[in-house]
Structures are given as structure tokens and as C-alpha cells.
Amino acid sequence: MTALTNAGPATRRMVLAGAAVLLLAVGLVVLMVVRPSAASPSGKALSAPAEESADAGFARDMMIHHQQAVEMSFIVRDRTDDEDVRRLAYDIINTQANQRGMMLGWLEQWGLPKSSAEPPMTWMGHTFEPTDDGSLMPGMATDAELDALRAAEGKEAEVLFLRLMTVHHRAGVDMAQAGVEKAGTDVIRNLARGMVKGQESEIGLMTDMLKARGAKP
Numbered sequence: 001m002t003a004l005t006n007a008g009p010a011t012r013r014m015v016l017a018g019a020a021v022l023l024l025a026v027g028l029v030v031l032m033v034v035r036p037s038a039a040s041p042s043g044k045a046l047s048a049p050a051e052e053s054a055d056a057g058f059a060r061d062m063m064i065h066h067q068q069a070v071e072m073s074f075i076v077r078d079r080t081d082d083e084d085v086r087r088l089a090y091d092i093i094n095t096q097a098n099q100r101g102m103m104l105g106w107l108e109q110w111g112l113p114k115s116s117a118e119p120p121m122t123w124m125g126h127t128f129e130p131t132d133d134g135s136l137m138p139g140m141a142t143d144a145e146l147d148a149l150r151a152a153e154g155k156e157a158e159v160l161f162l163r164l165m166t167v168h169h170r171a172g173v174d175m176a177q178a179g180v181e182k183a184g185t186d187v188i189r190n191l192a193r194g195m196v197k198g199q200e201s202e203i204g205l206m207t208d209m210l211k212a213r214g215a216k217p
Contacts, residue, residue, distance in 0.1 A: 058192065071146075080154055
């Protein structure tokens with residue numbers, strides 16, 4: 001609460017907007033379950049997968065992965081006036097906050113815990129031990145990298161953000177592809193398929209943006 005109070009007006013507006021998107025997404029998931037919809041044509045409740053299923057594991061891990069992408073996007077929006085980078089950050093904030101809300105809503109509807117004692121990536125058939133430098137999953141930025149992004153300004157912040165987010169997205173695509181292959185519910189498979197397409201497109205965009213700034217991915 002103190003951090004939000006001390007933040008500038010633009011940051012507070014973005015945080016509140018992100019929170020509103022997340023709450024709206026959760027509400028829409030609940031409505032999809034209660035009323036007939038495209039995701040549930042008969043109006044029946046979503047079939048609940050097991051607690052250790054790929055569906056639940058994907059949702060839990062991707063929620064954490066998305067949260068950092070949203071955090072990095074908020075950071076860079078305060079550190080550059082470049083409209084292309086700010087537009088990309090805004091798109092990531094809204095898309096990934098929305099998706100995070102959907103996954104949170106499904107876990108709630110399924111009556112499953114929002115977290116697990118199992119290491120990340122267990123549902124993929126292997127595990128990842130969070131590192132001492134703060135990286136919780138493949139592709140996630142370290143504490144030092146986040147601190148460097150917070151300290152950067154202008155072009156330096158843009159290049160660092162684009163590089164970190166490219167690595168982040170590549171790992172996200174790998175996880176989403178595993179979700180497409182391993183999930184047992186249509187909602188997770190469809191969401192994961194959309195993530196693969198969307199994040200691969202953004203990787204291409206960020207590669208071009210880095211080249212335009214004379215930087216390598």
C-alpha cells in the first residue's frame with residue numbers, strides 16, 4: 001500500500017487499471033460458468049481437473065509468469081516517452097492481466113488451490129528449482145535485472161525491457177505449447193494456443209524494435 005501511495009499519478013492509474021482488468025476477467029469467468037456461453041454452450045459448470053493435473057499446474061505457473069511480465073511493463077512505461085514501447089507495455093499489461101484473471105477464476109471454480117508445494121514445471125514432466133537470484137521459472141528476470149530496469153531511463157530502459165521481455169516470452173511460448181499438448185480441458189488448451197500465437201507475434205515485433213535501436217535481442 002505504501003509503494004502505491006508513494007508512486008506517481010501515472011503509476012497509480014496504471015495499477016488501478018490493471019486491478020480493474022483483473023477483477024473484470026475473474027467476473028467474466030464466473031459468469032461463463034453460471035450462464036451459457038461460447039466456452040460452455042450447455043451452461044454446465046466447467047469440468048474440474050485433478051489438483052495435480054497439467055491444467056491446474058499450467059494455470060498456477062503461468063499466473064506467476066504473467067505477473068512478472070505485467071510488473072516489467074509497468075516499470076518501463078514510467079521510464080520512457082517512446083510511444084511504441086509504451087503501447088507494447090500497455091498491451092502486455094492488459095492482455096496478461098486479463099489472462100491471469102481467467103486462470104485464477106478457473107482455479108476458483110474448480111475448487112483447486114491457487115498454489116502448490118510442487119516445484120514449478122512439474123506438470124510439464126520436469127521441475128525447475130527457483131534460483132537464488134530471484135528467477136522463479138525459465139525466462140523470468142532476476143532481482144538484479146529488475147533493479148537495473150528500474151534504474152534505467154530512455155533508450156537504455158527500452159532496450160533492457162525489450163531484451164528481458166523477449167526472453168520472458170520465449171519461455172512463455174514453451175510453457176504454453178506444453179499446455180496445448182498436455183491439458184485436458186478445452187479452456188486451458190484454447191488459452192494456451194492463443195498465448196503461443198500472441199507471444200510469438202510480440203517476439204517478432206520486439207526483435208524489430210531492438211534492431212531499430214541498434215541493439216541485438
